[in-house]
Amino acid sequence: MDTLFFGLDAVTLARIQFGFTVAFHFIFPAFTIGLASFLAVLNGWYLWSKDEAYLNLFNYWVKIFAITFAMGVVSGIVMSYQFGTNWSVFSDKTGPVLGPLMAYEVLTAFFLEAGFLGIMLFGRNKVGPGLHMTATAMVAVGTAISATWILSVNSWMHTPAGYAINDVGQFVPENWLEVIFNPSFPYRLAHTLTAAYLTTAFIVGGVGAWHLLSGRGHHRGVRKMFSMAMWMAALVAPLQVVIGHEHGLNTYEYQPTKVLAMEGHFESYDNGVPLILFGIPDQEAGEMRYELSIPKIGGPILNKGWNAQMDGLDTVPDAEEPPVAIVFWSFRIMVGLGFAMVGIGLWSLWTRYKGRLYDEVWLHRAALAMGPSGLVAVIAGWITTEVGRQPYTVYGELLTVNSTSPLDASAVGASLIAFIVIYFLVFGAGVGYLIKLMLKTPERAPYEDDIDYGPIRSAGLVPGVQQPAPQGRQSGQPAE
Amino acid sequence: MDGLGLSIDLTVAWALLLAFAVYVYVVLDGFDLGIGILYPFFRSKDERDLMMNSVAPVWDGNETWLVLGGGGLFAAFPLAYSIILPALYPPIVAMLLALIFRGVAFEFRWKAASAFSKRGWDVAFIGGSTVAALAQGITLGALLQGIEVSGRSYGGGWWDWLTPFSMLTGVAVVLGYAFMGATWLNMKLTGDIQAKVRRFARVFGIATMVSILLVSAWTPFLEQEYFLRWFSFPAALVPAPVPLLVAFIAWRLWTTIDRDGRDWVPFVLTCALFGLCFVGLGISMWPHVIPPSVTIYDAASPAKSQLFMFVGAIVLVPVILGYTAYAYWVFRGKLQPGEGYH
Numbered sequence: 121m122d123t124l125f126f127g128l129d130a131v132t133l134a135r136i137q138f139g140f141t142v143a144f145h146f147i148f149p150a151f152t153i154g155l156a157s158f159l160a161v162l163n164g165w166y167l168w169s170k171d172e173a174y175l176n177l178f179n180y181w182v183k184i185f186a187i188t189f190a191m192g193v194v195s196g197i198v199m200s201y202q203f204g205t206n207w208s209v210f211s212d213k214t215g216p217v218l219g220p221l222m223a224y225e226v227l228t229a230f231f232l233e234a235g236f237l238g239i240m241l242f243g244r245n246k247v248g249p250g251l252h253m254t255a256t257a258m259v260a261v262g263t264a265i266s267a268t269w270i271l272s273v274n275s276w277m278h279t280p281a282g283y284a285i286n287d288v289g290q291f292v293p294e295n296w297l298e299v300i301f302n303p304s305f306p307y308r309l310a311h312t313l314t315a316a317y318l319t320t321a322f323i324v325g326g327v328g329a330w331h332l333l334s335g336r337g338h339h340r341g342v343r344k345m346f347s348m349a350m351w352m353a354a355l356v357a358p359l360q361v362v363i364g365h366e367h368g369l370n371t372y373e374y375q376p377t378k379v380l381a382m383e384g385h386f387e388s389y390d391n392g393v394p395l396i397l398f399g400i401p402d403q404e405a406g407e408m409r410y411e412l413s414i415p416k417i418g419g420p421i422l423n424k425g426w427n428a429q430m431d432g433l434d435t436v437p438d439a440e441e442p443p444v445a446i447v448f449w450s451f452r453i454m455v456g457l458g459f460a461m462v463g464i465g466l467w468s469l470w471t472r473y474k475g476r477l478y479d480e481v482w483l484h485r486a487a488l489a490m491g492p493s494g495l496v497a498v499i500a501g502w503i504t505t506e507v508g509r510q511p512y513t514v515y516g517e518l519l520t521v522n523s524t525s526p527l528d529a530s531a532v533g534a535s536l537i538a539f540i541v542i543y544f545l546v547f548g549a550g551v552g553y554l555i556k557l558m559l560k561t562p563e564r565a566p567y568e569d570d571i572d573y574g575p576i577r578s579a580g581l582v583p584g585v586q587q588p589a590p591q592g593r594q595s596g597q598p599a600e
Numbered sequence: 601m602d603g604l605g606l607s608i609d610l611t612v613a614w615a616l617l618l619a620f621a622v623y624v625y626v627v628l629d630g631f632d633l634g635i636g637i638l639y640p641f642f643r644s645k646d647e648r649d650l651m652m653n654s655v656a657p658v659w660d661g662n663e664t665w666l667v668l669g670g671g672g673l674f675a676a677f678p679l680a681y682s683i684i685l686p687a688l689y690p691p692i693v694a695m696l697l698a699l700i701f702r703g704v705a706f707e708f709r710w711k712a713a714s715a716f717s718k719r720g721w722d723v724a725f726i727g728g729s730t731v732a733a734l735a736q737g738i739t740l741g742a743l744l745q746g747i748e749v750s751g752r753s754y755g756g757g758w759w760d761w762l763t764p765f766s767m768l769t770g771v772a773v774v775l776g777y778a779f780m781g782a783t784w785l786n787m788k789l790t791g792d793i794q795a796k797v798r799r800f801a802r803v804f805g806i807a808t809m810v811s812i813l814l815v816s817a818w819t820p821f822l823e824q825e826y827f828l829r830w831f832s833f834p835a836a837l838v839p840a841p842v843p844l845l846v847a848f849i850a851w852r853l854w855t856t857i858d859r860d861g862r863d864w865v866p867f868v869l870t871c872a873l874f875g876l877c878f879v880g881l882g883i884s885m886w887p888h889v890i891p892p893s894v895t896i897y898d899a900a901s902p903a904k905s906q907l908f909m910f911v912g913a914i915v916l917v918p919v920i921l922g923y924t925a926y927a928y929w930v931f932r933g934k935l936q937p938g939e940g941y942h
Contacts (some may be wrong), residue, residue: 187707193660195702198696200670204685205692211685212752215678216901220909226668227916234664235923239930240656246930273851288752290678292902525686526753535693542697546704546724553711 125533133532134206134524137539139506141198143499144543148192150498153267154183156260158348159240163256167249173340180341180562181324184243184554190516193234195575196541207531210513211522217283217291221273227243229266233259264313271312275305278375278505279516291514292418307367307507314360315501317352318461319494324466325349326339326491329484337478341562347477350487354465357482361458365421370424375515377397377440380433381447383418384408388432392458393418398452401445406434412507442510446503453500463491607886612908614676615889615896617913621672623878625665627871628782631657634781636729637774638800639722647793649720650935654788656706657931661924663699664732676906679899680889687747687754688739688761689763701736702728730774737773741766745822746883746891765818772811776874779804783867786857790934794863801857809850812877816843819884823892826884839883842876849873 126135166174200222203211239247239255247255248265282298283291293299299515328346336342372379384396386406397416399411419428464486471480509515513523613788632655642648653731655662673681685692705725738761745765748756781802786794816819830836849869856865887895 148651149610187711188706190704193663194700197629197663197667197670197699200667201685201692201696203674203680204670205689208682208686208753211674212678212682213673216905218677219675219681219901220670220905222671223909224912226664226671226921227912230664230667231661231916231920231924235920235927237660238927243930268641286902288899293732293904293908296908407716450810468640525688525689527689528758531689531758535689538693538697542700549708550704556711556713572881 122427123529125529130527130529130532131521133529136534137206137536138202141202141539143193144198144547147495147500148195150186150316150319150495152185152188152192153316155181156263159185159457160256160260163253167253173344176562177341177345183240184353184557187554189548191547206525207523207524211516212588213290214514215335218273221269225269229262230417233262248308249576252300267313268309271309272300272305275308276302278509279304280514282518307370307566310363311367313358314363317354318360319498321349321352322490322494325353325487326452329487331561332478332484336561339561343478350468353461354463357465358463361462369423375509377436378442381442381444381508382451382504384448385565386434388434390432392416392427393430395421403444442508445510450500450503454497454504455498460490486511610903610910611896611900613910614906618672618676621665621668623875628662628665630777631780632662633729633733634777637733637778638781639798649791654785654935658928659706668890675909676901677889677899680689680894680900683747683749683754683890687756688742691735691738691761695732698728698731704882730777732771733774737770739768741769744819749893767813772815775804775811776808779808780870783870784873787863787867788935796941798857829883842880845912846876858876873914
């Protein structure tokens with residue numbers, strides 16, 4: 121379509137809309153995937169040890185989970201329809217291959233999560249501890265299954281495999297195992313799931329640090345959440361560096377252009393590849409300005425020799441290059457945060473060894489500052505990988521400009537504005553409520569507060585089913 | 601030839617399975633959207649808390665059927681998915697945004713600190729539910745009246761979906777969902793509020809029946825094929841029981857709505873009523889997925905895609921129905937006034 125909307129064409133607007141809605145959506149599952157597992161661990165630990173501190177922590181975080189999950193659900197429904205509204209040619213062409221994977225995501229994950237969520241949130245006294253634990257575990261498993269399918273879909277778009285193209289131009293499946301386990305899928309899955317667990321760990325750690333800084337260091341729940349989060353940081357952040365590196369090597373094998381953009385290699389090298397730390401990429405001139413680099417060590421990082429020869433972006437046709445500056449900077453943000461996470465983890469090990477984990481104010485300040493770091497890193501990493509595979513939607517096969525719906529720019533632009541306004545309004549309010557909950561202490565609350573986390577999903581007096589502590593609930597007064 | 605036979609059967613199976621998913625969605629989310637539509641008529645906080653609590657444990661699962669409808673269409677009939685969604689761009693986007701408002705209202709309403717913001721989320725719940733229902737009805741009408749196709753994509757204009765007929769189906773779905781919400785509440789509540797709900801059930805029941813009559817009378821004149829299917833003898837003998845059954849259910853609803861003791865009966869009858877409407881739609885449209893030009897066979901993905909999913913669906917859908925039923929069973933029974941919330 122030729123029309124413009126504030127100087128932007130329909131394809132650009134559709135890309136902004138998809139990027140905006142998926143980035144917003146991604147924030148919620150990036151947090152809930154880890155949080156669901158954390159809740160399952162807390163509940164299991166409580167049932168095993170009978171230590172009320174874990175139950176209190178469960179009740180504290182489950183309220184936060186409920187709100188985040190609801191925002192993830194509603195922003196996710198948008199995604200499942202946006203393929204068709206804005207990317208209809210892509211949908212028509214890839215539907216035979218990607219559609220079944222998404223259908224399996226719905227059938228094996230979404231229903232599992234939604235079906236057991238009500239019981240997890242409100243069923244403890246209705247179904248007994250065993251079934252409640254099962255429901256909690258099902259929700260956690262569901263989030264991981266969901267991530268598995270959708271990352272398989274995403275990976276296939278990066279490294280398509282196991283397909284043929286039919287006479288109307290659709291991708292059709294040839295071998296399902298090759299489609300699902302396409303070359304980048306195992307790496308992307310490991311990297312993203314680990315990122316989700318780290319995201320949760322740093323949010324939990326940041327909340328714990330805030331309470332420690334607010335003089336609640338004596339509180340067992342606060343200490344436990346901080347300690348658990350720091351263990352995760354110490355153990356998982358270094359692991360993530362290794363996984364991320366392996367993922368990068370896999371990308372270099374299948375999408376070398378993306379890695380060249382990430383590393384800022386405009387030039388080819390004959391004798392040793394430098395590691396460019398910083399610089400200002402100038403894509404038009406095809407050079408890195410104000411480059412700060414370490415000679416030679418770029419080669420070994422990509423499994424090449426010290427004196428390796430390597431082709432740079434100068435060997436790639438301009439039309440097949442991604443926007444280098446975005447990829448270069450978002451990659452640096454992700455990597456920088458990753459190493460900061462490793463630093464926090466090591467620091468916590470040191471203070472723990474010194475017996476000062478709950479007293480080291482500067483560690484707490486750093487952990488608080490790093491609270492949202494996982495979310496930022498996840499979004500930065502996602503921008504790196506998605507912008508880095510431009511100009512394609514299906515890498516090497518289907519160009520982004522040939523994927524969109526036959527819509528006028530004004531239609532896409534108007535809906536984009538509606539999405540932006542409503543997302544900031546609704547999810548802004550939601551994040552506000554989340555922060556309000558996080559600022560409360562996980563106290564052993566009086567009974568009424570125990571059930572403070574929203575609508576009670578109870579149908580009332582059920583014969584033969586144990587009712588939670590009855591006093592104050594039959595009197596008919598709203599106990600708010 | 602064998603392969604062809606298999607693919608035709610699978611395509612029909614997928615059309616039926618998707619129709620089933622959409623029907624389950626319409627019934628399940630129908631009553632919980634209906635509660636949002638009824639909200640303006642119940643102004644006290646106690647009433648509203650009760651109404652919301654009656655669906656809060658299950659709305660997540662209910663909405664998942666909509667995702668299955670969209671995802672299933674993408675997978676089994678990608679061509680239809682890629683034509684219908686751009687054609688209905690404004691109502692679909694409106695529905696998605698409306699569902700955001702009403703979905704978060706379930707959680708946010710309880711977190712709002714001030715009376716003002718609490719009222720704000722009530723308005724979001726009402727507006728979101730009503731707009732979502734209206735947009736779904738418009739989508740139905742726009743599909744039924746036909747979508748212009750050129751090549752493998754939508755060939756019509758930006759406002760083609762907006763016609764008097766699609767407005768009628770939009771309003772009809774709002775009224776129908778409100779009716780279903782009322783019969784659900786009749787099943788879940790007791791006392792004064794139940795008596796009030798029953799009055800609304802009667803009003804919205806009549807409105808729903810009038811809507812069904814209008815839509816049914818109008819539809820055959822949209823396409824000649826529809827007309828022949830319903831009015832040419834002897835072919836019309838096949839669909840003839842549908843209107844008769846609708847009339848029978850309407851009569852049973854009228855007589856059971858005030859009857860104490862078996863409060864689930866009107867709700868089940870309402871579900872059956874929607875089921876018959878669904879069968880009626882299917883009779884008109886079959887075998888098209890996009891009237892008047894795209895059949896399910898034109899839009900079908902290859903047999904290999906449909907088979908791969910079908911194997912999973914045939915196992916998983918019953919399992920899903922099983923644990924969904926269990927979740928409903930856990931939260932069964934009447935909600936007591938002043939009980940069930942904080």
